[in-house]
Amino acid sequence: MKLLRVGPAGAEVPAIMDAEGRLRSLAGIVPDIAGDTLLPEGLAALRALDPARLPELPADSRIGPCVGQIGKFICIGLNYADHAAESNLPVPPEPVIFLKANSAIIGPNDDVLIPRGSKKTDWEVELGVVIGKRASYVTEAEAMEHVAGYCVINDVSEREYQIERAGTWDKGKGCDTFGPIGPWLVTADDVPDPQNLSMWLEVDGHRYQNGSTRTMVYGVRxxxxYVSQFMTLHPGDVISTGTPPGVGMGVKPAPVYLKGGEVMRLGIEGLGEQTQRVGHA
Known part of the structure; x- marks a missing residue:
């Protein structure tokens, strides 16, 4: 099941994609793709619907972030060994957790804006995990029961702010527009193995990232x-699980960063694609 949010920024309506790829409105059925809608019983109710009986939305509608009212936008750093190597950093002995500001969240095809004064804005295709059931101190055996589904995320990053400006990574990760999410939330029942998905990212047609979730250091489960040992996860929280190699910072012989005017395209097998034009704040 593919769930999404359609319409102008801040006024999106919940929607579902039918078997033919048409967008069908869920307005009046659920308030949003958020909160209780993502509980197991909420998803079961949507699964019981006949999308063909729902109003069709225009095919050219803007697609917003596939999850609304996100409580926590949690990210995992250096979760692919080869990306850690290209960053000249060791593989962490435990997952590295940081938070991305919710004000960074945009739709999958909205413009990404380089912050004022930025010199090193970079890209990162990542698998997003959407929580569908409250999780606190859950075991690994229980963990997948708490996942509603998956989505594509571009963890856009400003490397100077992240690494050279003192303090935590957050200031280089949470700039406005640095969190494109979507196009769809694909429910967990349609992703039998989240650890076997190909993923890629291109800038102006040049493929920089070409990886797979198989090479994650720490898998979704x-x-x-792990995250639930440090904070309670609620339905609609999102975990972005790290990126494979091929980020601009790691290009040899010299890094490549976004300057403005480029087009980023990225996708994950079965989860759809994103396209963002790069502008300036």
Whole structure:
């Protein structure tokens, strides 16, 4: 099941994609793709619907972030060994957790804006995990019961702010527009193995990232368990699980960063694609 949110920024309506790829409105059925809608019983109710009986939305509608009212936007750093190597950093002995500001969240095809004064804005295709059931101190065996589904995320990053400006990573990760999410939330029942998904990212047609979730250091099951030891996860919280190699910072012989005017395209097998034009704040 593919769930999404359609319409102008801040006024999106919940929607579902039918078997033919048409967008069908869920307005009046659920308030949003958020909160209780993502509980197991909420998803079961949506699964019982006949999308063909729902109003069709225009095919050219803007697609917003696939999850609304996100409580926590949690990210995992250096979760692919080869990305850690290209960053000249060791593989962490435990998952690295940081938070991305909710004000960074945009739709999958909205413009990404380089912050004022930025010199090193970079890209990162990542698998997003959407929580569908409250999780606190869950075991690894229980962890997947708490996952509603998956989505594509571009963890846009300003490397100077992240690494060279003192303090935590958050200031280089949470700039406005640095969190494109979507196009769809694909429910967990349609993703039988989240650890076997190909993923890629291109800038102006040049493929920089070409990886797979197979090479994650810490998989989805462990991450949900691990994060829940430090904070309670609620339905609609999102965990972005790290990126494979090929980020601009790691390009040899010299890094490549976004300057403005480029087009980023990225996708994950079965979860759809994103396209963002790069502008300036």
């Amino acid at each position: 462990h991450l949900v368990h």
